Amino acid sequence: MGNNLSSTEFKAKTLDWLDERTGWRMVRDLMDHKVVPIHAGTKWYYFGGITLFLFGVQIFTGVLLLLYYRPTVAEAFDSVRFLMTRVEFGWLIRSIHSWSANLLILSAFIHMFSVVFTHAYRRPRELTWLSGIVLLGLLLGFGFSGYLLPWNQISYFATKVGTDVAGTMPVAGPTLSRFLRGGEDVGGATLTRFFDFHVIILPLIAFGLVGLHVLLVQKHGMSTPSDIPPEKVAQMKFFPNFFLRELVVWYGVLAVLGTLAAIFPWELGEKADPFASAPAGIRPEWYFLAQFYTLKLIPSHVWILEGELLGLFGFGALAAGWVLLPFWAAGRHKLASGVGVFLICYLAAFTFLGYVK
Amino acid sequence: MGAAPAQDSCVTCHSALDDAAKGPAALIKNDVHIAHGLSCADCHGGDRTSDDPEVSMSKAKGFKGKPARTDIPKFCASCHSNPDFMRKYAPQERVDQFELYQTSVHGKRLAGGDTAVATCIDCHSVHDIRSVKDTMSPVYPLRVPETCSRCHSDQQKMAPYKIPTNQFEQYKTSVHWAALTKRGDLSAPTCASCHGNHGAKPPQVGSVSDVCGTCHVLFDQLYQKSAHKAVFSGAGGGGGCMVCHSNHGIQNPSTKMLAGATSVCSGCHEQGTPQAKTAAQMASWIDGLDGALKQSETVLTSAEKYGMEVSEAQVRLIDGRENLVKAQLALHSMQPADMQKPIDLGMAIAKDTLQAGQDALHEKDIRRYGLAVSVILIAIAMFAVRTLIRRIENGKQAELPKTL
Numbered sequence: 180m181g182n183n184l185s186s187t188e189f190k191a192k193t194l195d196w197l198d199e200r201t202g203w204r205m206v207r208d209l210m211d212h213k214v215v216p217i218h219a220g221t222k223w224y225y226f227g228g229i230t231l232f233l234f235g236v237q238i239f240t241g242v243l244l245l246l247y248y249r250p251t252v253a254e255a256f257d258s259v260r261f262l263m264t265r266v267e268f269g270w271l272i273r274s275i276h277s278w279s280a281n282l283l284i285l286s287a288f289i290h291m292f293s294v295v296f297t298h299a300y301r302r303p304r305e306l307t308w309l310s311g312i313v314l315l316g317l318l319l320g321f322g323f324s325g326y327l328l329p330w331n332q333i334s335y336f337a338t339k340v341g342t343d344v345a346g347t348m349p350v351a352g353p354t355l356s357r358f359l360r361g362g363e364d365v366g367g368a369t370l371t372r373f374f375d376f377h378v379i380i381l382p383l384i385a386f387g388l389v390g391l392h393v394l395l396v397q398k399h400g401m402s403t404p405s406d407i408p409p410e411k412v413a414q415m416k417f418f419p420n421f422f423l424r425e426l427v428v429w430y431g432v433l434a435v436l437g438t439l440a441a442i443f444p445w446e447l448g449e450k451a452d453p454f455a456s457a458p459a460g461i462r463p464e465w466y467f468l469a470q471f472y473t474l475k476l477i478p479s480h481v482w483i484l485e486g487e488l489l490g491l492f493g494f495g496a497l498a499a500g501w502v503l504l505p506f507w508a509a510g511r512h513k514l515a516s517g518v519g520v521f522l523i524c525y526l527a528a529f530t531f532l533g534y535v536k
Numbered sequence: 537m538g539a540a541p542a543q544d545s546c547v548t549c550h551s552a553l554d555d556a557a558k559g560p561a562a563l564i565k566n567d568v569h570i571a572h573g574l575s576c577a578d579c580h581g582g583d584r585t586s587d588d589p590e591v592s593m594s595k596a597k598g599f600k601g602k603p604a605r606t607d608i609p610k611f612c613a614s615c616h617s618n619p620d621f622m623r624k625y626a627p628q629e630r631v632d633q634f635e636l637y638q639t640s641v642h643g644k645r646l647a648g649g650d651t652a653v654a655t656c657i658d659c660h661s662v663h664d665i666r667s668v669k670d671t672m673s674p675v676y677p678l679r680v681p682e683t684c685s686r687c688h689s690d691q692q693k694m695a696p697y698k699i700p701t702n703q704f705e706q707y708k709t710s711v712h713w714a715a716l717t718k719r720g721d722l723s724a725p726t727c728a729s730c731h732g733n734h735g736a737k738p739p740q741v742g743s744v745s746d747v748c749g750t751c752h753v754l755f756d757q758l759y760q761k762s763a764h765k766a767v768f769s770g771a772g773g774g775g776g777c778m779v780c781h782s783n784h785g786i787q788n789p790s791t792k793m794l795a796g797a798t799s800v801c802s803g804c805h806e807q808g809t810p811q812a813k814t815a816a817q818m819a820s821w822i823d824g825l826d827g828a829l830k831q832s833e834t835v836l837t838s839a840e841k842y843g844m845e846v847s848e849a850q851v852r853l854i855d856g857r858e859n860l861v862k863a864q865l866a867l868h869s870m871q872p873a874d875m876q877k878p879i880d881l882g883m884a885i886a887k888d889t890l891q892a893g894q895d896a897l898h899e900k901d902i903r904r905y906g907l908a909v910s911v912i913l914i915a916i917a918m919f920a921v922r923t924l925i926r927r928i929e930n931g932k933q934a935e936l937p938k939t940l
Contacts, residue, residue, distance in 0.1 A: 263845045270845065271903075423925045427918050434914045441907035444843035 209397065213417035216403045223293035224401060228425040229432055230290050233283035234389065236436070237321075240276040241378065248328065250374035252367040255330035256450040263447060274440035280322055282436065284466050287315050295504070295519040298512045299402035305505040307395040310388050312502050317385050322464055324377040330370060335451035336461050338373075339365045344474070347487045366453070405512060462533060469526045470494060472533035544584050545592050546576035563664040566672075572625050579611070606646060608655040609637050636735035643735075652693065659683055659733075675733075678716060680726040681707055703727075706785030725751065742769050744783075745776035752777075758868040789864070795819035818867055821879045825863060828886035829856045835893030842900045849892035856885035 198204045215224060247266060249258040262269035291311065294300055300308040327338045342365060346356030361368025403412045415421050463471050470490075477486040484492075500507070501522075508515035550561035564570055569578070577584040582599035586592040593599045603611040613634035615621050622629050633656075637643040642653040659675055666673035674683040685704035687693050694701050707713050707727075715724035730747050731738060739747045745765075749756025759765055759777070769776045775783070780793060780800045793800045795816040797807065805811040832853055839846045859882030866874040 260845065260847065264848065419928060420925065423921050423928070427921050427925075430914050430918045430921070434911050437907055437910050437914075441903045442843075444845070446843060447845055447847065449847075 210418045211416075213397070213400070214414040215401055215417050215421040217413040217415050218404060218407055220293070220297050220404055223290075223297060224421075225425060225428045226286055226290040226293055227396070229428060230283060230286045231389070231393075232429045232432060233279050233286055234385075236279045237276065237283060238382075240272050240279065243272045244276055245378065250328070250370055252330065252370055252451075255328065255370060256447075259329045260447055263444075270444055271440055274443075274445045275436055277445035278439045278443075279436055280325065281465070282432070284315075284318050284322060287318055288466075291315060292519055292523060294402075296516055297402065298405045298508075298515065300505040300515075301402075301405065301509060301512075302505070304395070304399050304402060307392060307399065308505050309502065310392040310395065314385065314388050314392060317381055317388065319466060320381050321377060321385075322466060324373040324381065326464060327365075327370060327373045328377065329447060330451045331448035332451050332455065332458055333448050333461065335365060335453065336457045337463050338369065339457075340461065341463060341467070342369075344487065344491070347485070348491055349488060364453075465530055465534075468533035469529035472529045472536070544575050544577075545587050546580075546582070546584050549587070549589065549592075560663045563662075566664045566666060568665055568667045568670070579615075605651040605655060606649070608657055609634055609643065609646070612656045633734040636732070640732070640734065640736045641738075652696075654687060658687070675728075677722045677724075677726055680728050681713070681716075684727040703784045706782075710784065710786045711788055712786060739775075741771070741773055741775045743776075744778050745769055748777045754865055755868050758865065758874070762868060762870045764870060791819035791822050794822075794867075814870075814872055818872060818875060821875060822860070822863055822867070825856075825860050825879055825882045825886065828883060828890070829853065829860060832856070832886050832889040832893060835890055835897065839893050839896035839900065842897070844896040844900055846892060846896050849889045849896075852885055852892075853889045856882050856889065859885065 215221065244262070247258055247262040247269065249255060259273065263273055264270075294308065294311070323338075323341060327334045342356050342359050345359060346352045348355060357363065359369065359372065360366070361372050403409055462468060473493075474487055474490040477490045479486045481489050504515060504518075547561045547564065550558055552558075553561075560576070564576065575584050576582075580600055580602075581597065582594070583592045583597040586597075591597065593601070600611075616629075617631050617634045619631045622631050637656075638647065642655070645653045646655060661674055668675050670676060671678070673679065681704055688699075689701050689704045691701045712725045715721045716726065728736070729751075745756050745759055745768075749759075755777075764779075765776075768774055768779045773779070781787075781789065792798070796802070799815070801812060801815040805815065832849075836846045836849055836853065840850075859878040862878035863875045863882065866878060
């Protein structure tokens with residue numbers, strides 16, 4: 180008994196010592212007090228967590244891939260092939276990284292639209308929305324830069340097309356294209372840069388923004404739909420009730436990820452050959468397909484403007500309007516929902532058309 | 537001779553004439569000579585600046601009119617055999633066409649007064665002569681066989697010469713025609729590649745293998761040291777390569793040519809003779825390697841369809857196919873020992889790649905089992921967490937580990 184007492188005392192003193200130096204009880208208090216509103220749209224809250232989980236999967240698998248990947252034109256493709264054929268579970272790590280990247284972007288899109296339809300962007304969560312949108316942009320940047328890294332035929336030509344489009348932007352276009360490529364054409368310098376973006380620059384920015392985003396969610400709490408008075412919303416403790424539910428969902432996502440990776444391993448293709456002609460029917464990843472197809476539909480010249488330039492202006496205006504949504508949609512939630520529906524229809528239809536045409 | 541004047545009386549007047557006389561004026565707009573700034577008068581003489589036919593087509597002005605068929609080669613050669621003149625328009629163009637033509641069957645017969653044979657204009661056309669690189673030109677590689685066949689498939693026209701007229705029909709069944717028209721390979725042989733163009737004549741028995749050997753170099757080298765050379769290419773022989781492969785209707789070779797009662801070899805070597813047995817042995821080696829490589833390919837393709845990474849084995853399979861080609865090539869020396877090395881190497885590659893494919897399929901099965909086990913474990917974990925949630929929400933928090 181005496182031993183038990185001294186053990187309890189020792190534990191308490193140790194925890195006090197730690198709290199004095201780290202303030203960890205503040206985190207515990209936060210967790211104790213954090214609640215999640217329960218209503219018809221509660222299920223959409225899971226997508227924020229799924230996005231965060233998949234981001235974690237990306238970091239974990241990305242670090243493992245770095246053990247073997249070599250970012251040079253001579254070695255990139257062969258190092259990925261070596262990883263997939265000679266390294267135990269190398270194929271699984273690469274496949275999970277690739278599938279997870281796609282599911283991450285899909286999940287982030289769903290999370291974004293759920294915020295639009297539940298009007299969770301409204302005051303005082305404008306900065307939460309802005310940080311989320313920038314994060315989505317960063318995820319697309321991760322996708323674009325990571326696509327080139329295996330240095331295969333498809334990724335080489337897709338990057339060529341992508342950086343060509345960037346080059347058509349007025350004023351800064353040619354400079355931007357040269358900056359991205361590290362020269363006039365896609366080559367070794369592009370690969371090194373994209374690798375740098377993918378594993379250093381974008382992750383550093385993303386870590387900061389994810390921290391800010393989560394902090395803002397913590398500060399403001401989870402938003403309830405605007406049509407339900409806050410006092411009428413039932414609540415659930417975040418920890419452990421909601422967290423355990425989220426854990427079940429994460430397990431489900433992990434099962435889906437494993438199934439996709441095992442049954443449809445991410446293919447490597449052929450090594451990039453800059454002197455070969457572009458593969459037939461070349462197109463970007465699905466999340467850029469709607470924009471790609473739109474640019475294809477625009478005539479080469481519209482009035483005095485080049486078609487591609489007009490398309491870029493259109494996308495720029497749309498993106499700017501979307502980023503500023505919390506500001507123009509305040510008090511106009513039906514309009515915001517309408518724009519959201521329109522955007523989903525546009526993205527779904529043009530992505531589909533981009534695949535079949 | 538500079539650029540043609542804007543107003544050319546030859547074209548102006550002939551355009552106003554009836555159809556027959558208008559012909560040259562209507563055709564000439566596509567002519568390569570006009571494109572280079574030459575005019576009718578540069579070939580036919582006369583004064584293109586005068587609107588008066590008496591002046592523009594006067595002999596005093598050098599008017600030569602329409603040349604006789606026997607004079608056509610010399611007529612064209614007046615410029616095309618002149619290096620100084622040709623250098624101004626086509627410096628890389630050869631200038632020995634006329635000399636070659638005179639050595640050709642066409643040229644010799646024309647010199648003998650036979651005006652039915654081909655002259656320059658029969659192949660290159662007249663007044664709408666196009667560059668050889670122009671796809672509309674009758675001598676563009678894709679159109680050469682058809683151009684030759686205009687005369688050589690005409691039974692009436694060929695009757696006096698007692699030569700067959702089925703060459704084009706046979707050629708259209710050949711691998712060369714397929715390469716030219718289906719694969720679009722402009723380097724594939726046409727009539728002119730084997731018979732020559734300006735110096736066209738049939739290859740003689742002794743030179744057939746030399747003609748084929750201009751493209752099939754290694755095959756020819758091996759044939760030259762084979763026992764067949766003395767028989768096939770000697771006096772009274774069947775004409776080198778032609779003996780086994782024919783001439784115009786050359787088909788894809790197969791081992792059926794080597795072994796069996798209907799094989800090419802059986803035409804000379806009776807069944808049961810040592811030579812027939814050697815041929816059968818060589819056929820069996822080739823079939824064996826081909827079959828082994830196809831089996832590996834099937835297994836690798838199947839593994840690839842399951843998303844397995846087998847590109848290294850597929851690249852090795854290309855080496856295997858190369859060894860098959862080397863064995864088929866070595867066959868032409870008719871020395872089985874020459875075939876042994878590529879056959880052995882090819883079989884080793886076929887064995888390795890088959891193993892790689894089977895390993896990949898086995899690995900695929902292991903992945904599926906691994907997936908099934910993982911999904912079951914994940915499902916158990918999900919069930920456990922779900923149970924934990926129920927216990928918590930049923931007021932059993934007391935059983936949970938205490939928070940700190």
